[in-house]
Amino acid sequence: MDYRDEVREFLTSRRAKLTPEQAGLPYGANRRVPGLRRAEVAVLANISVEYYARLERGGIAGASDAVLDALARALRLDEAERSYLFDLAKAAGRAPQTRPRRRGSNRWSPRRSLAQMLDAIDAPAVVRNGRTDLLAANRLGRALFADVYDGAEGTPNLARFCFLDLERSQRFFADWDHAAEVSVAILRTEAGRDPRDKGLQDLIGELSTRSEEFRTRWAARNVRIHGSGGKIVRHPVVGELDLVYEGLELTAEPGLSLLVYTAEPASPSDERLRLLASWTGTDAPVNPAGAEN
Known part of the structure; x- marks a missing residue:
């Protein structure tokens, strides 16, 4: 899984699911996108539109916990979605593992x-x-x-x-x-x-x-x-x-x-x-x- 693609698709899909009414924003006219606009998410998260656009393009490496928390609140993410966002940010910022965490295999047997x-x-x-x-x-x-x-x-x-x-x-x-x-x-x-x-x-x-x-x-x-x-x-x-x-x-x-x-x-x-x-x-x-x- 390419984490940049996944960040982009995940944030885009969560933004599309949230209506202006759910976010407490006026609906307005001439809306050409489902859900919220990028600018509206940026306002709700108290970050610049340019920074949010960079995040949604997959540039999440280095984002602070405060920014991720604000983004999770703006997009009304549930606990699982919030954890997933943080996991993606961690994956984006770490080097490839030489010894991946064991998750069990055909050779695993219980103690x-x-x-x-x-x-x-x-x-x-x-x-x-x-x-x-x-x-x-x-x-x-x-x-x-x-x-x-x-x-x-x-x-x-x-x-x-x-x-x-x-x-x-x-x-x-x-x-x-x-x-x-x-x-x-x-x-x-x-x-x-x-x-x-x-x-x-x-x-x-x-x-x-x-x-x-x-x-x-x-x-x-x-x-x-x-x-x-x-x-x-x-x-x-x-x-x-x-x-x-x-x-x-x-x-x-x-x-x-x-x-x-x-x-x-x-x-x-x-x-x-x-x-x-x-x-x-x-x-x-x-x-x-x-x-x-």
Whole structure:
């Protein structure tokens, strides 16, 4: 990802999404651009029009935190978008890394203590990196994402599953469009953190080449902090599961997160999770051929 192009497209897209009314400005007449004009953003951020134009052309290296904060306020960026802007500025101002931060690979395996912790969690739990690779899971986690594991060549990847295994992913995700938006936003956020991550760029290139759905969403330049939320999935064995998840950054493994999925106590989904746990305690395959959807 060329950070100058990304800065330009990101700022242009955020400016286009913000109306004068939302920014507290008069609409006026003869507007030929969607959203705000460059001059209006400059006024709101209390910087010169020339400086803002330079920033929007990609010249963000060296911009101070105060300028970035003012720009984020002017464009009404949410927390994820603000973090992405700061990440782009950091990437623009640093030299290429000789030893990139590890984000997990096919060769990565959890430490014994991490594996023990995963096994001790009485709920589906997985370890994921910013590329959406599923690097480790407890038995319930593998059972929950059985379709993802069964269709994977090498390390299971949620974004690849979502866009390149459409038959399974559209069956698995009750709201496939939302799952697709989240997957792309996570990858976009990760690309802002480390635009020189070759594994990530290879994945983005593969998805862009093979999936029009991905290309369309990637062009929107939406970002997301994937810390908590809800997910409704259709499991091939136990049926529909309405789950919530919490994500925890692993301090000892920079770039990796632990995600734990739970259901409302005493709810139908809770009962189905217990059924899934019982199923995984047998020797039967998690996703048997011919199981009903």
